[in-house]
Amino acid sequence: MTPRMLDVKQSILGVNAAAAQMNRKLLDSHRVLMISLTSSPGSGKTSLLMRTIERLRERYRIAVVEAIAGSSIDADLIAGQNIPTVQIHASGACHLDAAMIRKGLAELDLHQLDLVFVENIGNLVCTADFDLGAHKNAVILSVPEGDDKPRKHPMIFLKSDAVLVSKIDVLPWFDFNLNAFSEVISDLNPAAKILPFSARTGEGMDGWFAWIRQSKEELNGGKDLQGAV
Numbered sequence: 001m002t003p004r005m006l007d008v009k010q011s012i013l014g015v016n017a018a019a020a021q022m023n024r025k026l027l028d029s030h031r032v033l034m035i036s037l038t039s040s041p042g043s044g045k046t047s048l049l050m051r052t053i054e055r056l057r058e059r060y061r062i063a064v065v066e067a068i069a070g071s072s073i074d075a076d077l078i079a080g081q082n083i084p085t086v087q088i089h090a091s092g093a094c095h096l097d098a099a100m101i102r103k104g105l106a107e108l109d110l111h112q113l114d115l116v117f118v119e120n121i122g123n124l125v126c127t128a129d130f131d132l133g134a135h136k137n138a139v140i141l142s143v144p145e146g147d148d149k150p151r152k153h154p155m156i157f158l159k160s161d162a163v164l165v166s167k168i169d170v171l172p173w174f175d176f177n178l179n180a181f182s183e184v185i186s187d188l189n190p191a192a193k194i195l196p197f198s199a200r201t202g203e204g205m206d207g208w209f210a211w212i213r214q215s216k217e218e219l220n221g222g223k224d225l226q227g228a229v
C-alpha cells in the first residue's frame with residue numbers, strides 16, 4: 001500500500017485563515033482597527049507602542065494584546081499606562097495565531113475601543129505564516145540587525161503593509177544602507193509603506209502616526225471619526 005501523505009501545514013493554515021477572517025469581521029462590526037507588530041526580539045516593538053500610546057491616547061481609545069513568551073515585562077509596562085492590556089501565553093509556540101487573538105479580543109470591550117495593537121512574539125519566520133485577522137500588519141527591522149534581512153526572510157516583508165526601520169538614531173554607527181534597503185522592499189512589496197523612525201529621539205514618528213490615521217480612515221470608509229489631531 002502507498003502511504004498517504006497529509007499536508008498538515010496547509011490544514012493548520014486553512015483553519016487559521018478562517019479564524020483570522022472571523023476576527024476581522026468582529027473588529028469590523030465595531031469599527032476597531034487592529035494593527036499587528038512583528039519583529040525579531042528586541043527590535044523595538046514595545047518602545048514603539050509606548051510612544052504611540054503617549055501620542056495617540058487622547059485621540060483614540062487604545063488596547064494592546066501582548067504575546068507572552070517568557071515574562072510579562074512588556075504587558076506590565078503597557079498596562080502601567082492605564083491601557084487595557086491582554087496577555088496571551090503562547091505556551092512555547094514561536095508565534096501567535098488567530099484563535100489566540102480571538103480569545104484575547106473576547107477579554108476586551110470592543111464597544112469602548114478604536115484601536116487594538118498586537119505585539120507578536122519576537123520572530124521573523126514563524127510569524128509570517130499566521131494571519132491574525134489584523135487589518136494591517138507592520139514589521140519592524142532595527143538598524144543593528146542589518147539591511148539584508150528582507151533577502152534572508154522575504155516572507156514577512158512580503159506580507160506586511162508597513163515596513164518600519166527602527167533605531168535610526170544609531171545609523172551613523174552601522175553600515176545599514178537605508179536607500180538600498182528601501183529599493184529591496186520596493187521590489188519585493190511595492191505596496192508596503194516604508195517608515196524609518198527612532199523611538200528614542202522621536203524622528204520619523206509622525207510618518208507612523210499618519211499611517212495609522214490613514215488606516216483608520218480606510219476602515220471608516222474615508223472618514224477618521226475621531227476628528228483632527
Ligand SMILES: Nc1nc2c(ncn2[C@@H]2O[C@H](COP(=O)(O)OP(=O)(O)OP(=O)(O)O)[C@@H](O)[C@H]2O)c(=O)[nH]1
Pocket residue numbers: 039040041042043044045046047048074121122166167168169170197198199200201
Ligand atoms: N537606540 C535606540 N534604542 C532603542 C530604540 N527603540 C528601542 N530601543 C532599545 O532597544 C531595546 C529593545 O526594545 P523593546 O522595545 O523592548 O523591543 P521589543 O521588540 O519589544 O523586544 P521583545 O519584546 O523582547 O521582542 C531596549 O533596550 C530599548 O531601549 C530606538 O529608537 N533607538
Ligand SMILES: [Mg+2]
Pocket residue numbers: 045046047074119
Ligand atoms: Mg516587547
